Amino acid sequence: MLNLPKNVWILTACQSLFMSLSVFIVFVAGIIGSNLSPVKSLSTLPVATIVVGTAVCVIPVIRLMSIFGRKKVFLSACIYTILLIALCIFSITKEMFFLFSFSSFCLGASVATMMQFRFAAIESVEPEKRPAATAVVLLGGLISAFLGTEVATLGKNYFDTDFVGSFVLLAFLFVIAFMLMTFFQPAVKFKEQVDESKRSLVEIVKQGSFIVAVCAATTGYVVMSFIMTATPVSMHVMDGHSLHHTKIVLQSHVIAMFLPSLFTAIIVRYIGLTRMMLLGVILFFISIIIAFASHALTNYWWSLVLLGLGWNFLFIGGTNLLPRSYNENEKFKVQSVNDFLVFGLQALAALSAGWFVFNFSWEVVLLSVIPLLFMQLALLLWWLKKNG
Known part of the structure; x- marks a missing residue:
């Protein structure tokens, strides 16, 4: 990993800064929303709108990257x-709740830009180093677990209005990201591939490899986002756990999402992509059982840690399986469809999380994802049997 080019490390640092935005919004937007929203069940709307904005953008x-190049878009x-x-x-x-929600929606474009860091890293290395480059960039999420939550709590009381100081500190992170990104030099100018393939998009998406890859990444994001979005509201607003304890649970969750990236390549080498994704589904099941058992702090912590681990195995597995479904000159349209499906469905999950937890309960939030997990389990077992 240490012999990776400078670009990869710049992207890793910027990943940690950009992803702090996502962690920050998940941590505080639901709490801010519960204070500003005219309807309590809409309190997580600002969390959901950033996910919707990501899918739309x-x-x-x-x-835009195909027209202006990656670096200009990253800096902008x-x-x-x-x-x-x-x-x-x-x-x-x-105290304008819907303007705050709209602002969060627009920030989805920033998250959508961050999602391209992994592809920019892949373009900067030789094919045999791509898994390592992807893993290193995703490790930036480890730092964001601390940055996003610490910025939120440190700046909470700087001004008369809660969390205004937190947003000011968050803005400074993007000043740093801008300075770092000035040193980024794309190895190859990114441009839209001329599609010389005779295969239609329908033909590509009908492949088993595409279906399994997209379903794995989508299930990972939908289940993780649905439960994670509801967690701060359930913990802090409804169960009365302190903001400090809520922060620790969310930090631990984000660390669990990205720390396994250090070992993913080894796991894949020994058990294969499909079995790693199956392990991710099993971890999701265990996470739900623990969260369902009690509203104690330890249950929230263990549940969210296992939720993060399960997401990592499903998302990394899906990301590495996807390239098997397309040729080089098909990558633009396939990656676009993949990301739109993953983040579009994640947006629906985030939108509904607040409504479910307020109108029903934390337990209903947990139980509602079980059918999806059983379908993903069946799909992976079929894929494992088909490919030995």
Whole structure:
């Protein structure tokens, strides 16, 4: 890993800064929403809208990169994010819930830009180093687990309005990201591939490898996002756990999402991609059982840690399986479809999380994902049998 080019390490650092935005919003937006929202069941709307914004902006962001190149879009995203953080501050101080939700939606473009860091890293290395480059970039999420939550708690009481100082600190992270990104030098100018393939998109998506890859990544994101979005509300707002304890649980969850990336290549080498994804589903089941058993702090902690581990195995597995479904000149359209499906369905999960937890209960949130997990389990067992 240490012999990877400079670009990969720059992208890793920027990943940690950009992803702090996602961690930050998940941590505080539901709490802010519960104070500003006219309807309690809408309190997680700002969390959901950033996911919706990500899904909506995935294809436009990739298109902009095909026109202007990755670096210009990465740098522009930093400035764009700082301006939107200012809008978030304005909406909080004026107690404008729907403007805050709209600001969060627009921040989805920043997250969609971050999602391209892994592809930029892959383009910077030889084919045999791609798994290592992907893993290193995703490890930036480890730092974001601390940055996002620490920035939120440190700045909470800086000003008269709660969390305004937190957003100010968050803006400084993107100033740093901008400075770092000036050193990024794309190895090859990113441009949209001329599609010389005779295969239609329908033909590509009908392949077993595409279906399994997209379903694994989608299941990982939908289940993780649905439960994670509901967690701060259930823990802090409904169960009365302290903000400090909620922060620790969320930090541990994000660490569990990305720490296994250090060992993913070894796991794949010994048990294979499909068995690793199966392990991810099993971890999801165990996570749900633990969370269902009690509302104690330890149950929340163990559940969210296992949820993060399960996400890692499913998402990394799906990401590495996807390239088997397309040729080089088909990658643009296939990656676009993959990301749109994954983040579009994740958006639906995040949108419904707050409504479920307020109108039903934490237990209903947990039980509602079980049918999806059984379907994913059956799909992976079929794929394992088909491929030995």
